[in-house]
Amino acid sequence: MAVYTKVSAEEIDDFLTRFDVGTLVSAKGIAEGVENSNYLIETTQDRFILTLYEKRVDPGDLPFFIAMLDHLAAKNCPVPPMIADRDGNTIQELSGKSACLIKFLPGISVTTPTPAQAEATGHALGYMHSGLKDFTGTRANSMNHDTWRKLAMDCGPDELDAIAPGLHKLVDSELDYLDAHWPDALPTSVIHADLFPDNVLMLDDHVTGLIDFYFSCTDIRAYDVAVTHAAWSFSDDGQTFDAAVSDALIRGYMESFNLGAEEQAALPILARGASLRFMLTRAYDWINTPADAMVTRKDPTAFLNRLKFYQGNPDIFKA
């Protein structure tokens, strides 16, 4: 997390003349989000996030993300709308990168969620899923279940075993299990797919923002619940499961979205899949990122621990 593309204050000031947002008062590069460059900007009128899209976001996907955020904002979901310029354009170019000016939302991202915060987040996720029921946009999930075996092969068996002894074999057998039992027939929807605590802004126990929609895609809707559950219900290293947070998250979700019995029954396998997905992408980055690079590598074993927990505790989702 760093600022990859440096934009001068003069360039930002000039950029802002495309919009009706006042003139520049302050601009600070912020260390946030997936691998984009972000500036927190204050004008004489308001505050904004200026995002320049780096290699991980395909500019061709921006219209999908913008349509999704507009759809959700219209339904009073707390998402950050992208600002249109005087000609109605939201996708801009700046310093040779695709760029968007985005409304700033207050709120902080918690690191150790309380049950009340998890319940509010579950509720916000359910409300988002309700709001997306009539959203017609689609985007393939480039990290969906079908891609995990190739991802594991790209990591390499020896490299996986170097992360944790026996990991290669464990991954192989989990892939076999998931292939045999993956609930492909469950309802699909556009989902967030990455609703970790850093992508939720809160004030006290109230959600003020769902952010960083750049992994949003079409997939099994209940998989989004499973991803969020895996992201929220454990200590960072995945070694400690917090049953109160887990229960609160699911309770909050159920309050705002009516999860079907089949979807609920599938949560254990979906959570195993979510854990494997984040374990594999982290392992791939771990193997392919120099230890001293600008990007902080995230420990894959944090999600190996979650996977093992879900394997051994299929009953935690039962009411």
Added chain:
Amino acid sequence: MAVYTKVSAEEIDDFLTRFDVGTLVSAKGIAEGVENSNYLIETTQDRFILTLYEKRVDPGDLPFFIAMLDHLAAKNCPVPPMIADRDGNTIQELSGKSACLIKFLPGISVTTPTPAQAEATGHALGYMHSGLKDFTGTRANSMNHDTWRKLAMDCGPDELDAIAPGLHKLVDSELDYLDAHWPDALPTSVIHADLFPDNVLMLDDHVTGLIDFYFSCTDIRAYDVAVTHAAWSFSDDGQTFDAAVSDALIRGYMESFNLGAEEQAALPILARGASLRFMLTRAYDWINTPADAMVTRKDPTAFLNRLKFYQGNPDIFKA
């Protein structure tokens, strides 16, 4: 420039309870300043910069910096005061680091200064020097003239020549010249010593903040003018001298500080020294920083170009 020490929102929220500043509304890690970790913080009352001091700032120097900023703030210099907690303490500890909560100042740092902006900056520097006349604090300049020969040796002759052919010899002969002519008898003062454009906040042509005082020290006062001149009067790569900016900077300084004739006459050699100092520290970092490290290496030749310009143009400071 990155966030080296990650502090959770919960830790920041808890930290703020030491002060009368309201409760946390937003916290963003910002990429700014020398190698400290900085957070832009919004509370229910105001905005602040939270700085955690990393290896380049000695916590033992913090009382000097705080006294200097308090002294300048009392004289209406636009510097960011550090906030005292309920017990009157400004130096805090957070995540094992020394930390200060600092008032947020609006304004942007220009990249390509106009003459009007340079004049305002010169004026602010002179006003700061006036304000420091009765400041009794002192701090040795760890990068003063006496240290440059050792710094050059630490770089190594071959390594210098790898940066630019013949650089080792040029540095040696410049060191000899400076040793023979350095104006040690000129008035000394506490100086900023690093007033580059990124350390000046402006709105239009008005200085709203002088920041990043962590190189401040006691040295020849006119040397501060020379550093600022070298930092402001050239294109970033040092290849293009801007006479209008140069003249405006000196004019602005003279408006608020009465530079003596001897000081003025010494500006050419002081500017050569300033150029050599930044060339050598950049060269040292260049040689000792891996190309893919988190810190962006700055090109030493940008100050080699300035040095050559000052060598060839001693008359630019004449009125």
